[in-house]
Amino acid sequence: MLKVEHLTKMFGGLAAVNDVSVEFETGKINAIIGPNGAGKSTFFNLISGLHQPTSGRITLDGVDVTHMPSDKVARLGVGRTFQTTNLFEQATVLDNLIVGHRLRTESGLWDVLINSKRLQREEKAARDKAMEALDFVGLNHIAGQFIADTTQEERKRVAFALALATDPKIILLDEPAAGVNPEETEGFAELMRKMVDNGLTLCLIEHKMDMIMSLADKIMVLDHGEKIAEGTPEEIRNNPAVIEAYLGGDEDAAA
C-alpha cells in the first residue's frame, strides 16, 4: 500500500536518508530498526510530509504523495505518533482526543458563529470517534482525567488513540514502547496486533529487539541513511551486515 522508491534526503552535504526503496503491505506490521542516527525518524518525517525529500518517490495506494504537505498526507490516511506527544495537560483525555477527527470535518468560523447543524453533527461525530478510539486502546475509564494526572503508559496509549481518531489506513509509530516497563511493552505489542487485526497497516521504529522480533512481519534495517537489510525477523537475526552495524564492525558504526 505504501511504496517508497529511491528516497533520498540531504541535509546540506549529509545524506540522512540515502536511496531507500521499500514497500509496506496492507495489514502487516513493518518495523524499521537501526542504530541511533540511522535516519529512521527522518524517514518517517519524509513519508508523513513534514520534510520534503531531495529525490525519490512515495506513493500511497497508487497516489503520489512525495511532495504533499503533511496535513494532506494525514487526510489521505497516514497517521503517526511521535516519540514525545505534547498534549493539553490541564484538559481531560477525552477533550484532547476530540480534535483527532478534525480532518474529517468541514466546519469553519461561520458554523461556529451561527452554531450550525453541520457543526453540531460534526462535533458529535468527533466526540464519538474519540470515545471509540479511547475504547480501542483500553482507556475509557480515564476519559475524564486530566492529561497531567495520567501515567507515562497511559499517555502513550492516548497518543495511539489520537492517531486512531484520524481514521488512518497506515500508522507510523515512532518508538511506541520507549520508556515503559517490560510488562507494559507486552501490552503495547498486544495493542498493535489488535490494530492490525482491525485492518490497519503499521510501521514502527523501535529499539526493543525482543518486541520487534516477535511482532514484526517484516523488518527494514537502516544504517547511515542506507537500507542495509530487509526481511523477516529470522532473516534479519542472521544477517551479517546487521550484526556488524549493531555490534560495530568499524569504528563509526557504534554511533
Add this chain to the structure above:
Amino acid sequence: MLFKIGRYLMTPGAKMALLAFALVFPFLASNEYQVYVMASAFVWAIAVYGLNIITGYCGQLNLAHGGFFAIGAYTLALLTADAGWSFWPAFVAALLVSAALGFLVGIVSLRLKEHYFAIFTLCVGFIIYLLIDKWEELTHGAIGVRNIAAPSGFGLVDFTETVPFYYLVLAFLVFCIWFMGRLSRSLLGRTFIAIRNGDELAQSLGINLMRNKILAFVLSTTYAGLAGALYAGMVRIIGPEEANIVHTFDMITYLLVGGIGTLMGPLLGTVGIVWITQSLQFLEEYRMIIFGPMLVILVIFFPRGISGQFLTWMHHKVQSMVPGKKRKEKKVQNASTEEAKNNA
C-alpha cells in the same frame, strides 16, 4: 464549603449573576469616574480576549497586539474627525481595516515560529507606532487626533454620556465573551489548541497550520481593532501613545494574571488589575513596589492564572470525590508518573 462556592461559580447562573452585577454597577458606583474606569477596563478586556485567541488558544505570542488596537482607534478617529464619516460606518471600517492588516501581517509573520514570531511581531508593533508618530500628513503625528465622533445613539441615547457608553461597551464585551466561549468549545477552538500543543503533531492530525493560524490571528486583530475603535469613541482624543508597546505588555499581564487560554481569565485579569491599579493610585509611582511582588507571587504559584488555577482545583476536587478508592489509586499513579519521569 469552598468547593460548593466553586461549583456554583461554574454554573451558567454565576455568569448571569456577574452580568447582573455589571448591569447594575453604574447605580452602585459612588461617582461617574468609577463607571468610566469600569468602561475602560471593559474596552481593554475586549482587546485581551483577542490576544487570548492567538496567544492563549493558538499559542503564538503576538507582540503587535497593541499596534492593532491603535490601528482600530486611528481608523475610527481619522475617518470621523478628518473624513467626516459618522461613527458607525467608521466603526465597521475600523474592524475591516484591522482584519485586513491582520491578514497581511499574518501571512508574513506566521511563517515564523515561536520566539522568531514574537520578535517579528514586536517589530511590527514598533513599526505601527513609528508610522503613526511620523506620518504626520495622515495621522497628525505627535499632536494626535481630536474631535473624534462619539457613537451615534440614533436619537435614542447619548453616548457622549458615561453611563450609556458603559452599557454600549458592556454589550460588545458580552458578545465577545459569548463568541469566545462558543469558539473555544468548538472544533475550531480545539484546532487552535492542537496547534498550541505542537505544530508537528497538529500537522500529523491533518490540520492546515497556516490557514488556521491566520484565521486565529485575523480574529485576534479584529478584537483588538474593535477595542481600539471603542476606545477612540470613548476618549475622543488619541495620540501615538496608543500604539506604545507598553500597552501590549499590559495586556499580556492581564492575560497571565487572569488565566491564559481560559474563557473568564481575560475579564478577571483586566478588571482586577485595572481596579488594583486604581486603588493604589495614591501611592503614585511607588505602587509598583506592591504590584511587582504580587505579580511575581502569582506567576510562581499560579502559573495558569486565577481562572486556570481555579479550574484545575475544581477538577481535582471532583475527581477525588467520586469513589473513595480512586484517591489511593491516583496517588499510586502519580508515583509511577514521577518514576517514569525520573527514568526518562
